[in-house]
Amino acid sequence: MNRVRAALAGVGVLAALLAGCGYDDTPLPEAPEAESPAQAADPECTTVDADLASYEPSDVVVPGGKVEEIRDRGRLIVGVSADTYKMASANPENGNRIEGFDIEFAKAIGRAIFEDTSGGFELGRNVQFRVITAAQRIELLQNGEIDLVVRNFTINCSRWQDIAFSQVYYDATQKVLVSKSLAESGYDGVQDLAGLRVCAPTGSTSLDNVVTAAEREGVDPPILEPAANHTGCLIKFQRGEVDAITGDDTVLAGLAAQDPYAVVPDQEPLNDEPYGIGANQDDVDLVRFVNAVLEEMRADGSWQAAYNRWLKQELSGVDAIQPPPTQPYRTG
Amino acid sequence: MTQSAAAPPPPAVQPATAPAQPGPAKVRRGFWPAPTGKPVGTGIEDTPSLLNRLQIIGMATVLLFGLLSGLVQYLSYAADGRAADDTEQLVRVQEIQSTLLRVDAIATSLVLIGGEGDREREAQYDEAVDRVFQLIAAAAEAQPADEKALAALNVEVNEYATAIAEARSNIRQTFPVGAEYLSGASKALRDDALPILRNLVDANTERAEDSMGGQHPFWLLLIGVVATAVLVWLSIALARRFRRYLNTGVAVAAIIVIVTTLVASIAAWRADNQNDGLLENELRMAVDQAAARTAGNDAKANESLRLIKRGSGALYEDPWIAAADVVEDRGDRQVLDEWNAYVAAHQEIVRLDDEDRWGLAVQIAIGADGAPGGLDSTAAFDTFDESVAELVQENGTATTDELRAGRSLALVGSLLTLILGMAAAVAVVRGINDRRKEYA
Structure with a gap:
């Protein structure tokens, strides 16, 4: 009986050996090589004070101009951010409406364009916010998909080669x-x-x-x-x-x-980092109109109100004033 | 045991070493011995020694046959058991993969809902995360070879769950950093956790397929044929020495070997065919539907991410299309109608989002009351997810059940073969003993 048991045990051991006692460990994926951080591109030109100058403000709606086109369309299309808190971000408590310092300027421009029209101004109807990435700002202005960009957009000489800017609206x-x-x-x-x-x-x-x-x-x-x-x-x-x-x-x-x-x-x-509102290079009438709105905001105190509401507290209560337009103005 | 019927009287064989006989000088060398039961020649080896040698060869042959044939059948039994375990593990790691992407799809939709959230959806999220951790623990216990990979996966899932908790907390406070936590977590999930899961799926697919090929009808047949050939040779050797051409004991042993071989080979062949069928049908179906479910949830998460990362939608549409291609390629017809219903809702979301009617697109994505066209992308997707998960479960269970049900026969067969081998050895001993008695 013992022999039988020993034989059976032997068979068991043999079977286990033949069947293989286990599998190789499942391999772990190789760690990807770390990407070297991209370097900032060298500027093609040096920004000087004159680059901060824009066109002279004017609230005249030029016939056949961009402002008239926007009025006829019934909508001002503005490229904005939606995730820059306090500047332009969606507020889930308010139906995900985009709010912030930059948005105050888009609203003011929309109001100025449409308040004299027959239907009057209504934000939801007359201003369309198009959320864009920083990389899309210049491209979308150039191809005319959007009228303006209000998206913490620093004015510099190389950007002036591609688009037009309003006067500085915030000295960041x-x-x-x-x-x-x-x-x-x-x-x-x-x-x-x-x-x-x-x-x-x-x-x-x-x-x-x-x-x-x-x-x-x-x-x-x-x-x-x-x-x-x-x-x-x-x-x-x-x-x-x-x-x-x-x-x-x-x-x-x-x-x-x-x-x-x-x-x-x-x-x-x-x-x-002087911020300006971007526009298509050909829309000089629109840029003048925007500059006029900015001067209006200086005059009626709405710029200061916007700063105090959105930024002052988070910037350690530092007071700020709306930058004056750089002169002489650009011609064109 | 008595001797069986004698063969027709063949001509007497004159052993080569026999002394010269009087009478006709012409001696014919033939196959058949004289039917006397007496040795017909002395040969170079004396008869008792020859009988001992033949007995050892016969016994060793049938015992070895029983052992080897039983062993091959035992290996088949073990292979089917392993195949069932490996299949179960494969289905399990695929469920981890699908559930993890499901977790991401729910998490991203929760962020889209925003505000105070959706209690039911939050419960689904918690339940899915719990399920992932349970499955990881079960998988680590079931397959030691997966332990290291699962431990690494556990770390990734923990980090993901932590980041999602941070995202939810920030989003609840209306902070945009919540969306960044979320998209970062989703990216890390795809970059770090999914490659581990892909390795786990590949390794377990290979193991399951190898184990399911563990039936060896050819080897059973070969062992049986060799054993039979040896017994035939043994009978001939006995017949040459004695005047009876059939030894009942050896014949009984040969019959045992032949019948056992035939039965075992046919059973192994059938099991092999059954395993091939399972591999090509039920298991393939389970694997394909699990892949479709994983890809479907990946697509749904990307849909939410395109809306969360408002304005950067295009970045998430290409991964959506790639995932949808996988669903259409591997999803079964039974679930494609449900998938297409979801695709219709998604296409409307894309159209609205591209037209910058983001709010309406979100309404469809979260199934808000009054969404355009009454469309509800989440509900449509959930229907697909439920159906495809059922198919995976159904086919995975069918595969493992079939493998386990058939294997007990192989175990019985292997033990029986071992016993029959011993019985055949007894038959050989008795057969040879009869010759020994006759000689004495």
Whole structure:
């Protein structure tokens, strides 16, 4: 009986060996190679004060001009952002309507174009917001799909070669967002960023500017940690992967508003980012009309009201004034 | 045991070594021995030694036959068991993949709903996430070779679930960073978690297919033929030495070997055919429908993402089209009607979004009251998802049930063959003993 058992056990062992005792481990995918961050393109020209000049304001509706075309169409089509908090973002509490500082300008322009028409002005009917990416701004203006772009659009000489701009409607500056604790410990500028990790969108000039500012101050530059966009930087900031974010103060204001532990302390700006409203190069009458609206907003205090409502609190309560038009005006 | 009928009297065989006989000098060498039961020649080996040798060869042959044939059948039994386990694991990892994409589809639609959310949808999300973690734990327990990959997957799913929780929390506070958390989580899911799952699906598909090819009718037949040939040779050797051409014991052993071989080979051949059928039908169906379900949920998530990333819709349409192609290619006819109903709703969403009527597009996507044309993309998709999940479940279960049901016969067969091999050995011993008695 024992022999039989031993034989059966032997058969079992043999069978197990023949059947194979197990499989090879399932392989893990190979880690993809890390992409090297894209460098910001070198500018083709140097922006000087004269590049900030636009056409002289005029509220005259030129026959056969762009403003008349928009009136006839019954809709002003404006390219905007929908995820730049405080500048232009969808508000889920308000039916996902896009709200913010930039939107106030689009509304004012729409009102000025349509308020004298027979039907009067109605935002939903007369202004169509088209959400666009930053990369689409110039292309969509050039091919005429949109009339205007109000989307934190910095005026510079190379862009003037492709499109037209209104006069500066906001003097944005590049600043640094830091944690509340760093601000309270006395953050005083780029010299306090030495050895810290700073985030900005991949390929943006903001990262270069912060390094240049550190070199100018003669201090060690911060460690650069790029992300896909500014909101991606906020995620890195919230996860403790970076210590600071640099960018336009308007954008940083929106980020600070989403995180109670993030602040934009009062500081010396790293760079100037003058914002303008973009239009097609041929639509000079529309640009003049927009400039007239901006002057109207200065006169009636609606610019100040918009700033106070959307940005002031998030920019440490810093007061701001509407920039005066750069003169002499452009001719054309 | 008694001797069986004698053969017709053949001419006497004159052994080559026999001394010269008086009488006619012409001696004819023939096959058949004289029917006397007595050895007809002494040969170079004495008869008891020859009988011992033949007995050992005969016994060893039939015992080896029983062992090898039983072993092959046992291997078939084990292979079918493994095939059932591997198939179950394959269906399980595919369910993880489908459910994970389902989680993403629900998460993205929740973000689209925004505001206070949708309790029912949130419960579906929580349930789907729980299911993913349960499946990962079950899969790790079922297949040790998958443990490392599943551990890596577990980390990715945890990170995804954390990011979605952050996204939901931010979106609830109307912060746009919530959408960034969401799109980042969806991207990481596709970049980091899905490649692990693809490896798991590939590895388990290969294992299941290999295990289902574990039936060996040819080897059973070959072992039987070799054993029979040895027994025939043994009979001839006995017949040459004794005056009876048939040894009942050896003949009984040969019959046992032949019948066992025939039965086992036919059973293995049938099981092999059945496995081929399962592989080509039920299992293929389960695998294809799981792939279609995964791709369908991927498409639905991309639909939501195009609306969440308002203004960047085109970025998400190409992945939608690629996923839809997979559904149309691999989805069964039974579910394609439901898929097409969803596609119609999606096309309307794209049309409206392209015309910048984003609000109306969202109404269709979330099935809001008063959506254009009464369209409800989510409801249409859920109907498809439910049907295709049922098909996966049905065919996966049918495959494993069939594999498990058939395998017990192979186990019985392998034990029976072993016993029959021993019985045949006894028959050989008795047959040879009869000759030994006759010689004595």
